[in-house]
Amino acid sequence: MSEALKREAAARAVAEIASGMKVGLGTGSTARHFVELLGERVAQGLDVVGVPTSEATAQQARQCGIPLSDLDQLDRLDVTVDGADEIDAHLNLIKGGGGALLREKIVAASSDAMIVIADSSKIVETLGRFPLPVEVNRFGLGATRRSVAMIMERHKAQGELKLRTTADGIPFVTDGGHLILDAFFGRISQPEALSRELLDIPGVVQHGLFLKMCRKAYVATPNGVETLL
Ligand code: 5RP
Numbered sequence: 001m002s003e004a005l006k007r008e009a010a011a012r013a014v015a016e017i018a019s020g021m022k023v024g025l026g027t028g029s030t031a032r033h034f035v036e037l038l039g040e041r042v043a044q045g046l047d048v049v050g051v052p053t054s055e056a057t058a059q060q061a062r063q064c065g066i067p068l069s070d071l072d073q074l075d076r077l078d079v080t081v082d083g084a085d086e087i088d089a090h091l092n093l094i095k096g097g098g099g100a101l102l103r104e105k106i107v108a109a110s111s112d113a114m115i116v117i118a119d120s121s122k123i124v125e126t127l128g129r130f131p132l133p134v135e136v137n138r139f140g141l142g143a144t145r146r147s148v149a150m151i152m153e154r155h156k157a158q159g160e161l162k163l164r165t166t167a168d169g170i171p172f173v174t175d176g177g178h179l180i181l182d183a184f185f186g187r188i189s190q191p192e193a194l195s196r197e198l199l200d201i202p203g204v205v206q207h208g209l210f211l212k213m214c215r216k217a218y219v220a221t222p223n224g225v226e227t228l229l
Contacts, residue, residue, distance in 0.1 A: 049066075095133075
């Protein structure tokens, strides 16, 4: 999907931001458009404060002139605008393709609303085609990995569990210093149960299932931007 369409979705979200708002800033290529467009409005006088969901977004937001804060200084945010890897009909999501799922979830959970911006390739009937990112502590990786694999078996996963690596073949490390296991389910038929089971594993820090967190999605299609509620 073209960058122009992603930008259109981002523009729809930017139009909802008003002066005085505290805004969670997502991570990824679609969220980058949002941050850039928000920066343009800040340059025109929009008075907002942003809370970034990754070091990469923080760097971009600073370059765009968006004043930043964090969840130690701020209590609640008005809205978080972020991308997604998969969106189902209930606006449940898989996120974390960019490795920022932990901060993304903390920021979204501290927001009165979460708006997702994406292109139509992210729409699915059932979550799970995109490998579910599971952020894990480095300590006890083997044990955590075996526990996640057992849960995958129970949920009839159709694929493997892989430690995420960089292009150089070294383990990918998140902003929080953790590792990511990508779990290929194919189809996640019981997302709530899966979420609870994964979080019960001591070495699991967080996972990329965002259930009942998103209120609205702007989805860019070749025929324009659709609003999903
Ligand atoms: C990062 C994310 C991203 O929002 C997700 O991967 C979508 O990214 P993009 O807009 O580049 O497709 O969850 O952790």
